[in-house]
Amino acid sequence: MARTPGLRQIGEGLFELAPGLRPGMHVPVRVFGSAALVEAMDDQVFVQAANVAALPGIVSASLCMPDAHWGYGFPIGGVAAFDVESGVISPGGIGFDINCGMRLVRTELTWPEVRPRLAELMDVLAREVPAGAGREGFVRISQREFRAVLREGAAWAVRSGYGTPEDLAFTEAGGCFAAADPGCVSERAIERGQHQLGTLGSGNHYLELQVLRPEGVFDVERARAFGLDRAEQVVVMFHCGSRGFGHQVATDYLQRFLRAMPAKFGLPVIDRELACAPIGSTEGREYHAAMCCAANMSFANRQVILHRVREAFTSVFGADTSARIRTVYDVAHNTAKFERHRVGGVERTLLVHRKGATRAFPPGHPELPEAYRATGQPVVIGGSMETGSYLLAGVESGAASFFSTAHGSGRTLSRRAARKRSSGRELLRQMQDRGLEVRAASLSGLAEEAGFAYKDVDAVAEASERAGLSRRVAHLLPVGTVKG
Amino acid sequence: MGRGAGRFEFVEGATSDISFVAWGDTLEALFCAAAEALLSASLANPADVAPRACERVRLREPDLELLLFSFLNELVFLRDARGLLLHAGPLRIEHEGEAQLEGELRGEPVDRARHRLEADVKAVTAHRLSVRRDGPGWRASVTLDV
Numbered sequence: 001m002a003r004t005p006g007l008r009q010i011g012e013g014l015f016e017l018a019p020g021l022r023p024g025m026h027v028p029v030r031v032f033g034s035a036a037l038v039e040a041m042d043d044q045v046f047v048q049a050a051n052v053a054a055l056p057g058i059v060s061a062s063l064c065m066p067d068a069h070w071g072y073g074f075p076i077g078g079v080a081a082f083d084v085e086s087g088v089i090s091p092g093g094i095g096f097d098i099n100c101g102m103r104l105v106r107t108e109l110t111w112p113e114v115r116p117r118l119a120e121l122m123d124v125l126a127r128e129v130p131a132g133a134g135r136e137g138f139v140r141i142s143q144r145e146f147r148a149v150l151r152e153g154a155a156w157a158v159r160s161g162y163g164t165p166e167d168l169a170f171t172e173a174g175g176c177f178a179a180a181d182p183g184c185v186s187e188r189a190i191e192r193g194q195h196q197l198g199t200l201g202s203g204n205h206y207l208e209l210q211v212l213r214p215e216g217v218f219d220v221e222r223a224r225a226f227g228l229d230r231a232e233q234v235v236v237m238f239h240c241g242s243r244g245f246g247h248q249v250a251t252d253y254l255q256r257f258l259r260a261m262p263a264k265f266g267l268p269v270i271d272r273e274l275a276c277a278p279i280g281s282t283e284g285r286e287y288h289a290a291m292c293c294a295a296n297m298s299f300a301n302r303q304v305i306l307h308r309v310r311e312a313f314t315s316v317f318g319a320d321t322s323a324r325i326r327t328v329y330d331v332a333h334n335t336a337k338f339e340r341h342r343v344g345g346v347e348r349t350l351l352v353h354r355k356g357a358t359r360a361f362p363p364g365h366p367e368l369p370e371a372y373r374a375t376g377q378p379v380v381i382g383g384s385m386e387t388g389s390y391l392l393a394g395v396e397s398g399a400a401s402f403f404s405t406a407h408g409s410g411r412t413l414s415r416r417a418a419r420k421r422s423s424g425r426e427l428l429r430q431m432q433d434r435g436l437e438v439r440a441a442s443l444s445g446l447a448e449e450a451g452f453a454y455k456d457v458d459a460v461a462e463a464s465e466r467a468g469l470s471r472r473v474a475h476l477l478p479v480g481t482v483k484g
Numbered sequence: 485m486g487r488g489a490g491r492f493e494f495v496e497g498a499t500s501d502i503s504f505v506a507w508g509d510t511l512e513a514l515f516c517a518a519a520e521a522l523l524s525a526s527l528a529n530p531a532d533v534a535p536r537a538c539e540r541v542r543l544r545e546p547d548l549e550l551l552l553f554s555f556l557n558e559l560v561f562l563r564d565a566r567g568l569l570l571h572a573g574p575l576r577i578e579h580e581g582e583a584q585l586e587g588e589l590r591g592e593p594v595d596r597a598r599h600r601l602e603a604d605v606k607a608v609t610a611h612r613l614s615v616r617r618d619g620p621g622w623r624a625s626v627t628l629d630v
Contacts, residue, residue, distance in 0.1 A: 134604065
C-alpha cells in the first residue's frame, strides 16, 4: 500500500510528489488515478518514478498512469518526455518488448451468429496464430527480406499480401517508424526475430474474441465512428509485440549504455535499468534507430496476425467474411517517439517515452486519420482475460500527460503469487464453466494471468476518464481466448 | 566446477517479472546455479534436458554483475534464436580487473514431445542485479522479464 511521504492530491484524479522529496529530482512526479488505485500502488512505483524525475533533460513531470505498477527502472505505466538537446533516451523507459501493443479488429458478425461455431473458430484461431514459448510463424523470409520488414513495418506486410492499405491508415504512425535503420541492429537480433513474424509469444500476450454488449457502449457516437455499430457485434483484440527481436535490441543497447554511461557520458547509474544515453549521442541515435526497427517488426507482426485472423474467419464463415474484418486501430504502448507538445505555452519537440502507456491524441490532431479526426484517437486497453477490455478515445485535456493514457489493468499480484493462489487447470475449468473458450499454450502461464492478479480494469478505465486522459467508448467482453 | 555445488530459489520481485536468488560455494557454481534457475523459469522439467549438444562460451565484462548479465543473456539468445535448452558447466571465471568467463553449455534442442515449455524469458534485466560475497561463498539476485 502506498504511504509515500509527501504524495498529495492536487486535482481530480491527480496526485503529486514535489521535487526535493527525493535526491536529484528535476521535476515532480505526477500520478493519475483514483484515490483507491493510487493507494493500492506499490511504494516502488513512486521510488521508480522519482528516479526517472532525476534523469537529465526531463520536461514537466515524471508521470504515472492509473494502471502503474512496479517494473524495472521505469514503472510500468510510466511516461516521461525529454528535451531533445539536454535529454536522454533510455531502453528502460520503453521496455524489453519494444512496441508491445494492441490491435482491435471489428467484424460484421454478431454473437448469435458466432456462438454456435465458437469452439470451431477458436480451434482454427489457435492453429493459425501460434502462441506460447518458442513458437515460429508461417512467414519464411531471408535475412535480407527481414531487414525490409524492419525498415517498412506493417507496410511490408501489406505489400506482401497480408492486409490492406486501410489497415495501415488505422495503425499508429501508419505502421512504420520512419527513423528505422537496420544497420544499427545486431546480427543476433535478426537471427532471433527472423522466424517469429505472426506469433503472439507468451506471458501476458493473447488474442481474444470479444462481444460488444449494448450495455457496454459508453459513447454511441464515437463507437459508431469506430465501426462498432451493431448490437452484440463480435470483435477481435490481440496483444503482442516485437518478440525476440525487440528483446535482443533492448538487451544489446542496455549492455552498450551501461558500459558507456559512466566512462563516456559521465552520467551516474542510479539504477542499471535506467541506463540511458544523450539523445544526440552516437549511442542514443543508434538505439533510437534500432528501437524504430523493433517497433516496425511489431507493427508487421500484428499485421500478419490480422491476415491469419481473416483466414480463420474465412475458413469457418466463408470467403465473403474476410473483407468485412477491418482494423479499428492498432496502437503501441512501449515506445519512445519524437512529438510536438506545448510546454508552458511554447510548442517544442520532445522525445516521449511511454512504457506501458498508450498514446491518446485528441480530436483534430494532424497525425490522426481523417475518419478519426473528429473523434480523437482510439485507445485500446486490454483487461485480464476474465474481466474484459476497453476502447477509449483521446481528449484535449490529455495534454497534461503528453496525450498518454493507461495501457491495461496492471498487475497487482506477482506471477509467482498468482500461481500459488490458483492452478491453471482450476482456472481453465472455471472459465469454461462460464462459457469462455480458452486455448492455452501453458496451464501455468494461464494461472499467472488470472483475473485476480490484475487491477480492476473498470476502475482503470473510469479513472483514466475522470483524470482527463481519455474517454470511455465501449467495454468489450471476452468469449474466447488464445493464450500464450 | 560442476553444476551441483550451487542452488537457487525463486523469490517475490517486481510484479510482472520472475526473480530468483542463487548461491554457490564458488563463482563457477553460482553462475551454473543461475543458469539452472533460468532453465527452470522457462521449462517445467529441466532435469529432462539431456547433454547431447555442446556450445562454448567466452565473455569479458567490466565487473562480475555485468558478466552474469551477459552470461544469462547468452543463454536466453541460444534458447530463443536456436531453440537450445542448456545447462552450464564446466565454467572458469576470473575477476582480477575485468571479469572473464570461459566454459561450456550442454543441452539439446527443444523437443516438444519431451520438454514442457513454460514462459519465454524475454530478457535478463539489470534490475536489482547483484553478485556479492556471502560468507565463504557467493550470492546473486536476478530478475527475468517474461
